[in-house]
Amino acid sequence: MDPIERLSSLFEKFPGIGPRQAQRFVQFLLRNSTSGRRKLIDALENLGGAVHQCPECMRFHAGNKKICNMCTNSERNDSQLAVVASDADLGALERSGTYRGRYFVLGGTISLASEKMSGLRIKELNMRINDLRNRYEKFGEVILAFPANPEGDATEIRLREELEQGFPLLKVTSLGRGLSTGSELEYADPETIKSALEGRR
Amino acid sequence: MDPIERLSSLFEKFPGIGPRQAQRFVQFLLRNSTSGRRKLIDALENLGGAVHQCPECMRFHAGNKKICNMCTNSERNDSQLAVVASDADLGALERSGTYRGRYFVLGGTISLASEKMSGLRIKELNMRINDLRNRYEKFGEVILAFPANPEGDATEIRLREELEQGFPLLKVTSLGRGLSTGSELEYADPETIKSALEGRR
Amino acid sequence: MDPIERLSSLFEKFPGIGPRQAQRFVQFLLRNSTSGRRKLIDALENLGGAVHQCPECMRFHAGNKKICNMCTNSERNDSQLAVVASDADLGALERSGTYRGRYFVLGGTISLASEKMSGLRIKELNMRINDLRNRYEKFGEVILAFPANPEGDATEIRLREELEQGFPLLKVTSLGRGLSTGSELEYADPETIKSALEGRR
Amino acid sequence: MDPIERLSSLFEKFPGIGPRQAQRFVQFLLRNSTSGRRKLIDALENLGGAVHQCPECMRFHAGNKKICNMCTNSERNDSQLAVVASDADLGALERSGTYRGRYFVLGGTISLASEKMSGLRIKELNMRINDLRNRYEKFGEVILAFPANPEGDATEIRLREELEQGFPLLKVTSLGRGLSTGSELEYADPETIKSALEGRR
Numbered sequence: 001m002d003p004i005e006r007l008s009s010l011f012e013k014f015p016g017i018g019p020r021q022a023q024r025f026v027q028f029l030l031r032n033s034t035s036g037r038r039k040l041i042d043a044l045e046n047l048g049g050a051v052h053q054c055p056e057c058m059r060f061h062a063g064n065k066k067i068c069n070m071c072t073n074s075e076r077n078d079s080q081l082a083v084v085a086s087d088a089d090l091g092a093l094e095r096s097g098t099y100r101g102r103y104f105v106l107g108g109t110i111s112l113a114s115e116k117m118s119g120l121r122i123k124e125l126n127m128r129i130n131d132l133r134n135r136y137e138k139f140g141e142v143i144l145a146f147p148a149n150p151e152g153d154a155t156e157i158r159l160r161e162e163l164e165q166g167f168p169l170l171k172v173t174s175l176g177r178g179l180s181t182g183s184e185l186e187y188a189d190p191e192t193i194k195s196a197l198e199g200r201r
Numbered sequence: 202m203d204p205i206e207r208l209s210s211l212f213e214k215f216p217g218i219g220p221r222q223a224q225r226f227v228q229f230l231l232r233n234s235t236s237g238r239r240k241l242i243d244a245l246e247n248l249g250g251a252v253h254q255c256p257e258c259m260r261f262h263a264g265n266k267k268i269c270n271m272c273t274n275s276e277r278n279d280s281q282l283a284v285v286a287s288d289a290d291l292g293a294l295e296r297s298g299t300y301r302g303r304y305f306v307l308g309g310t311i312s313l314a315s316e317k318m319s320g321l322r323i324k325e326l327n328m329r330i331n332d333l334r335n336r337y338e339k340f341g342e343v344i345l346a347f348p349a350n351p352e353g354d355a356t357e358i359r360l361r362e363e364l365e366q367g368f369p370l371l372k373v374t375s376l377g378r379g380l381s382t383g384s385e386l387e388y389a390d391p392e393t394i395k396s397a398l399e400g401r402r
Numbered sequence: 403m404d405p406i407e408r409l410s411s412l413f414e415k416f417p418g419i420g421p422r423q424a425q426r427f428v429q430f431l432l433r434n435s436t437s438g439r440r441k442l443i444d445a446l447e448n449l450g451g452a453v454h455q456c457p458e459c460m461r462f463h464a465g466n467k468k469i470c471n472m473c474t475n476s477e478r479n480d481s482q483l484a485v486v487a488s489d490a491d492l493g494a495l496e497r498s499g500t501y502r503g504r505y506f507v508l509g510g511t512i513s514l515a516s517e518k519m520s521g522l523r524i525k526e527l528n529m530r531i532n533d534l535r536n537r538y539e540k541f542g543e544v545i546l547a548f549p550a551n552p553e554g555d556a557t558e559i560r561l562r563e564e565l566e567q568g569f570p571l572l573k574v575t576s577l578g579r580g581l582s583t584g585s586e587l588e589y590a591d592p593e594t595i596k597s598a599l600e601g602r603r
Numbered sequence: 604m605d606p607i608e609r610l611s612s613l614f615e616k617f618p619g620i621g622p623r624q625a626q627r628f629v630q631f632l633l634r635n636s637t638s639g640r641r642k643l644i645d646a647l648e649n650l651g652g653a654v655h656q657c658p659e660c661m662r663f664h665a666g667n668k669k670i671c672n673m674c675t676n677s678e679r680n681d682s683q684l685a686v687v688a689s690d691a692d693l694g695a696l697e698r699s700g701t702y703r704g705r706y707f708v709l710g711g712t713i714s715l716a717s718e719k720m721s722g723l724r725i726k727e728l729n730m731r732i733n734d735l736r737n738r739y740e741k742f743g744e745v746i747l748a749f750p751a752n753p754e755g756d757a758t759e760i761r762l763r764e765e766l767e768q769g770f771p772l773l774k775v776t777s778l779g780r781g782l783s784t785g786s787e788l789e790y791a792d793p794e795t796i797k798s799a800l801e802g803r804r
Binding site for chain 3: 215222229230235245292
């Protein structure tokens with residue numbers, strides 16, 4: 001395979017990128033200067049060296065220390081732990097400006113094909129909860145913050161079982177369902193209307 | 202204006218219909234048989250005669266009596282009244298299969314331009330609530346079921362004020378907000394995430 | 403079926419209208435005044451009486467005479483006849499401001515399922531061409547103006563055969579193919595590029 | 604800026620990539636193995652070394668020689684030169700399987716803001732045409748194959764002037780316009796219908 005095709009085939013593996021756009025990326029880089037490409041290569045090389053996975057929340061970060069600055073931040077609320085599927089979901093929760101507790105990135109959701117939790121950081125989650133319980137007396141709630149789709153639901157159900165068995169005194173909650181901002185009632189699905197009625201306040 | 206253009210201009214006023222589709226409707230009717238058009242004319246004429254507006258819930262219906270069969274149904278839950286903006290929203294709530302209480306169609310939401318409630322059936326709602334209170338001892342909750350958009354929110358706030366002043370003992374609730382079925386956490390807006398966190402269970 | 407459902411089911415037969423939008427139409431008409439609905443009924447009733455199908459070009463029109471004012475217009479170019487599938491296609495050709503010849507509406511295209519021309523106005527087209535030949539010495543070209551899709555292509559092929567057999571001296575042309583306004587070369591399909599290369603000027 | 608943000612900001616410059624997708628790319632690479640990232644870095648480094656710009660057609664290629672194998676291919680038709688805006692457009696023309704002549708990549712189209720041809724390879728095109736005239740007696744046509752948009756049209760007009768002045772005996776053609784595959788006549792714009800009528804065959 002020639003270098004143009006090889007690079008194009010690597011870009012095709014990027015999330016959401018098809019052959020046509022992969023080729024446009026290569027053309028874009030070819031038209032770019034040598035120093036422009038060098039910057040990209042340098043940034044990619046730094047990614048390996050300078051980025052760590054935080055051993056507490058499991059997210060990737062570029063701090064100087066192994067533990068990320070969110071986990072070392074003493075101003076966070078030590079009573080709550082939000083379990084999310086991915087770094088991107090952690091980012092969304094954080095951007096909402098509402099949640100101030102601790103995080104744990106599970107690394108995905110259950111695949112409905114296999115229904116297995118292999119690949120997910122279950123053991124690490126148990127260790128993280130034990131650690132929080134030992135460190136902070138007021139720690140008492142795990143919030144399962146998964147997407148509102150079948151995979152997210154299945155993960156929530158399985159994890160809730162696990163945690164309620166392993167930590168009987170812990171409060172395990174899930175994100176509320178209902179009308180999301182901008183929804184018309186007329187077009188809402190029955191499941192969402194049911195949640196909205198149950199969750200009325 | 203010739204008959205083709207006149208009919209086309211009337212179809213253009215239908216919700217969601219532009220000039221191009223209005224013209225297609227006319228062409229469709231021209232290609233139709235005379236008896237096909239006659240059926241449509243008959244159905245339109247019957248609409249005026251056979252359809253009533255229920256004096257209790259204010260929705261349009263085609264029952265034999267003025268009061269609709271939902272309002273006369275003695276199996277409904279007499280403790281709750283859902284206030285909705287439109288007949289279509291009433292239909293969505295009913296299709297969800299969760300709600301079994303009574304209904305009231307307000308006839309719209311507050312327009313953000315005018316911020317006025319004129320045009321909405323406020324007086325009729327007050328009479329409806331008084332009537333339910335007199336008739337059913339267990340009546341005790343009004344559920345404001347408006348769309349999750351600025352107009353729906355404004356209507357909810359204003360109506361809640363009104364009702365809490367006018368009926369201090371009445372419980373006034375609103376539909377729960379949160380992730381709607383199928384939403385990814387990653388793409389959810391901050392407002393929805395905030396509601397989902399607050400409404401966690 | 404009650405009057406609301408009956409009208410809704412008739413609107414569902416309109417081109418491009420599903421059950422949800424059909425219901426919105428009925429709600430729109432219910433909220434409308436009686437005189438608003440009366441206007442629509444009148445316009446529908448006039449359609450039958452005041453609209454004729456022109457016996458020359460076969461389009462529907464609302465002129466006082468049976469023959470439409472495009473066919474009686476002596477300023478049109480009598481040397482050309484454009485054969486189109488529908489009144490809407492005739493309208494598009496006319497709006498382009500380029501074509502000044504005569505028209506004939508075939509009433510559809512060949513269905514690829516049946517490959518039959520039944521239902522199309524083939525006999526009427528032959529009569530129309532004969533009539534133009536008798537009336538205008540300079541008449542000499544039939545332009546087959548069909549959509550650039552498989553049905554349009556099949557209709558063009560079959561009609562061209564018919565006309566070349568029936569009228570050996572007549573010039574039969576079809577619309578040019580190529581890049582349409584706004585197309586990127588990069589995303590054009592091979593067939594379009596081929597036409598654009600063949601039709602280069 | 605930390606390495607995650609730096610890489611993300613470089614991906615944001617890729618064509619069609621916004622901040623959200625740029626972040627997904629970085630997360631994808633973080634979850635990737637070190638050897639996976641190494642492959643991407645290697646492919647990027649090879650791009651500079653192994654890819655040349657062909658001095659005849661100006662496209663990027665990964666052949667062993669400076670001149671690309673399309674330009675050295677003696678089976679191509681030496682009578683025609685297609686001038687295209689980009690490598691991607693060259694690829695589209697080639698994939699259509701219709702064109703067998705020579706190519707020249709102009710490097711873009713005129714920007715309507717500046718109306719300048721600076722940045723386009725005008726001088727190189729003149730040299731290329733001179734070279735083809737000297738080498739091949741039968742060379743005689745330049746096909747301007749630009750997108751059917753205002754920029755493409757402006758480039759075609761300016762280039763046609765240039766070439767007709769500089770090479771009076773040369774035939775200069777442009778891609779045919781008309782209905783592209785799949786277009787409905789009803790929705791075609793007037794310009795396209797005009798071209799389709801003019802280009803009828």
